[in-house]
Amino acid sequence: MLIFTLRRLNLFIFTIFLLTVLSFSLAFLFPGDALVNISGQVSANQEVLAELAQSYGKDQSIFNQYVIYVGKVFSGDFGVSMISDLPLLDVISTLLPATVELSLVALLIAMVLGIPIGFIAAIRHRKNSDNIILSIAMIGYSVPVFWVGLMAIQLFSIELSMFPSAGQISPVYEIERQYGILLIDILLSDSNYKWQAFSDATSHLILPAAVIALAPATIFIRLARTAMLEVLETPYIRAAKAKGLSFAQVVYSHAIRNALIMIVRHIGLQFANLITIAMITEVIFSWPGIGRWLIESIYQRDYTAIQIGLLVLSSFIFIVHILSDFLYAALNPLARGKKYGS
Amino acid sequence: MARDKIYLEEEFPSPIVQFWLEFRKLSIVNVAFVSFLVLVFIAIFSPILAPYSPTDSHIDSLLMPPSWNNEGSVSFLLGTDQLGRDILSRLLHGTSLTFGLSFVVVVISLVVGVVIGSFSALTKGVKSSVLNHLLDVVLSIPSLLLAIIIVAILGPGIENTIWAIVMVLIPQFVHVTRNAIKEEYKKDYVLASKLDGANNFRILTYSIFPNILEKIVTQATFAQSAAIIDIAALGFLGLGAPIPMPEWGAMLSDGIDLFYIAPWTIYFPGMAIFIAVLITNLVGEGIRHSIKEVKEN
Numbered sequence: 264m265l266i267f268t269l270r271r272l273n274l275f276i277f278t279i280f281l282l283t284v285l286s287f288s289l290a291f292l293f294p295g296d297a298l299v300n301i302s303g304q305v306s307a308n309q310e311v312l313a314e315l316a317q318s319y320g321k322d323q324s325i326f327n328q329y330v331i332y333v334g335k336v337f338s339g340d341f342g343v344s345m346i347s348d349l350p351l352l353d354v355i356s357t358l359l360p361a362t363v364e365l366s367l368v369a370l371l372i373a374m375v376l377g378i379p380i381g382f383i384a385a386i387r388h389r390k391n392s393d394n395i396i397l398s399i400a401m402i403g404y405s406v407p408v409f410w411v412g413l414m415a416i417q418l419f420s421i422e423l424s425m426f427p428s429a430g431q432i433s434p435v436y437e438i439e440r441q442y443g444i445l446l447i448d449i450l451l452s453d454s455n456y457k458w459q460a461f462s463d464a465t466s467h468l469i470l471p472a473a474v475i476a477l478a479p480a481t482i483f484i485r486l487a488r489t490a491m492l493e494v495l496e497t498p499y500i501r502a503a504k505a506k507g508l509s510f511a512q513v514v515y516s517h518a519i520r521n522a523l524i525m526i527v528r529h530i531g532l533q534f535a536n537l538i539t540i541a542m543i544t545e546v547i548f549s550w551p552g553i554g555r556w557l558i559e560s561i562y563q564r565d566y567t568a569i570q571i572g573l574l575v576l577s578s579f580i581f582i583v584h585i586l587s588d589f590l591y592a593a594l595n596p597l598a599r600g601k602k603y604g605s
Numbered sequence: 606m607a608r609d610k611i612y613l614e615e616e617f618p619s620p621i622v623q624f625w626l627e628f629r630k631l632s633i634v635n636v637a638f639v640s641f642l643v644l645v646f647i648a649i650f651s652p653i654l655a656p657y658s659p660t661d662s663h664i665d666s667l668l669m670p671p672s673w674n675n676e677g678s679v680s681f682l683l684g685t686d687q688l689g690r691d692i693l694s695r696l697l698h699g700t701s702l703t704f705g706l707s708f709v710v711v712v713i714s715l716v717v718g719v720v721i722g723s724f725s726a727l728t729k730g731v732k733s734s735v736l737n738h739l740l741d742v743v744l745s746i747p748s749l750l751l752a753i754i755i756v757a758i759l760g761p762g763i764e765n766t767i768w769a770i771v772m773v774l775i776p777q778f779v780h781v782t783r784n785a786i787k788e789e790y791k792k793d794y795v796l797a798s799k800l801d802g803a804n805n806f807r808i809l810t811y812s813i814f815p816n817i818l819e820k821i822v823t824q825a826t827f828a829q830s831a832a833i834i835d836i837a838a839l840g841f842l843g844l845g846a847p848i849p850m851p852e853w854g855a856m857l858s859d860g861i862d863l864f865y866i867a868p869w870t871i872y873f874p875g876m877a878i879f880i881a882v883l884i885t886n887l888v889g890e891g892i893r894h895s896i897k898e899v900k901e902n
Binding site for chain 1: 738739741742745746747748749750753754756757758761830834837838841842843844854857861864865868871875878879882883886887890
């Protein structure tokens with residue numbers, strides 16, 4: 264486990280290094296003055312600019328500038344937005360939790376729906392139900408998310424008026440911010456209309472989360488199906504059958520656990536995929552998250568916002584990736600060190 | 606009666622023929638393959654096939670519903686948009702943009718990726734380890750996000766979109782080629798030709814490439830379905846093709862404002878993207894399935 268941790272840590276440091284280098288070099292790649300791009304001070308006068316140049320170490324070598332930049336990023340000084348002039352740290356810390364909330368709920372929906380369906384497909388391998396599930400998975404995998412989002416709004420918000428079509432919560436509810444994750448904040452608040460607010464926020468959340476979950480759910484179906492098929496071929500399943508266990512017993516007590524481990528391995532990669540889908544869905548559902556903000560920053564050419572937004576978003580994806588790797592290693596002893604005897 | 610063959614000879618089809626026979630067995634894959642060819646045909650001949658120009662506006666028939674609707678007209682089969690442009694013509698022209706460009710993108714990134722992948726498979730030590738780490742990092746970022754990043758650097762536009770997606774797809778091809786070559790390199794027949802005195806280049810072209818071709822083709826179909834989605838998504842977000850262009854994603858975002866009065870401006874472009882991606886995925890699945898069957902027999 265120690266070697267595994269060290270290897271992951273190594274990869275983590277290397278990645279963070281690469282991401283900060285990318286983010287740092289973006290300031291030079293974007294049009295305009297690198298100092299303005301990195302700090303976001305568009306309308307600064309000569310004195311302020313000189314001060315900024317001093318603080319970013321513009322008179323030193325490029326390597327020192329990079330070190331200063333990394334120091335600033337890790338101490339939370341992200342600069343200010345070129346458009347709104349707000350400190351980017353504040354902006355991101357209000358937006359990121361909304362994205363985290365949306366994507367985690369979507370991941371949960373995708374897993375809860377996808378994995379059992381995939382198992383059913385594997386158990387009924389090459390029968391009609393397997394074929395139907397596979398075809399549906401193929402269709403769900405091929406549908407472009409922005410189209411589904413619009414269709415969902417048309418059907419559920421406009422024709423059936425079951426769910427609201429935009430935003431995170433109705434503005435009539437005033438919720439005190441604590442952690443930023445709205446559902447938790449509502450539960451912790453001492454408002455009189457707590458449960459009304461909660462149900463309102465949930466109904467805002469369901470539609471975008473379901474739209475995001477569609478494609479990952481179909482991938483989970485396929486992953487779960489492949490994993491289950493592989494497990495059912497293994498010698499220990501044959502041994503369990505030879506012991507005289509019924510098929511249901513074999514599946515419940517042996518196959519499902521081992522198949523789940525194989526799926527956990529892919530969660531990190533799927534989460535990265537899910538975040539991208541979430542970015543587009545946030546635009547369609549006007550969800551106040553980091554994805555929509557980032558895409559708007561690209562329209563507005565807010566270079567400071569783009570470089571910090573990308574850094575934060577990709578670090579977030581990578582941290583989840585590493586965490587899921589650890590979860591996998593913790594669950595599966597084989598992943599920690601199979602060097603011996605193989 | 607003359608007989609061509611006196612001896613009963615057992616014939617073994619070559620691997621590629623075996624693959625083709627297996628591929629033809631699945632009816633749904635056949636349908637998908639034919640539709641794929643039809644899409645390629647439309648992409649090439651769209652200017653001849655389309656009844657109108659994609660930018661011509663017919664002022665007297667704005668927002669005409671599709672022809673099966675009571676208010677529709679046969680001369681505009683799928684209706685018109687808010688500027689009176691024929692949706693069918695726009696979709697046909699869009700095929701060469703969304704589908705055709707994704708094909709071009711895949712071909713470019715395949716060539717570059719396979720070349721880099723072959724070189725990197727033959728290097729060892731620190732260089733290869735650094736490359737491996739780099740690939741790990743790049744591959745862990747989803748393709749669309751990476752494309753958005755690159756477009757943010759290059760600036761919006763259809764050309765930049767293409768370069769962005771090419772750059773995003775190259776690491777995937779490098780990864781697949783590199784792993785396939787490394788795996789193949791350990792096998793005995795490569796050792797045999799090495800003992801015969803073949804140099805690395807000859808081993809690659811004569812021994813290894815014919816055997817990893819199918820893996821690369823499978824990756825190419827996945828890459829193409831990703832490329833279609835990415836081009837359309839960037840067009841939809843307004844970062845790709847500009848609005849007047851009949852790119853399917855841009856058409857979708859153009860229709861959003863009128864979604865509630867004229868839903869057909871959204872239905873058809875979305876349908877087109879969906880069908881193109883579905884067909885590509887089905888062909889890819891078919892290829893993968895046939896390779897598996899051929900290997901197992």
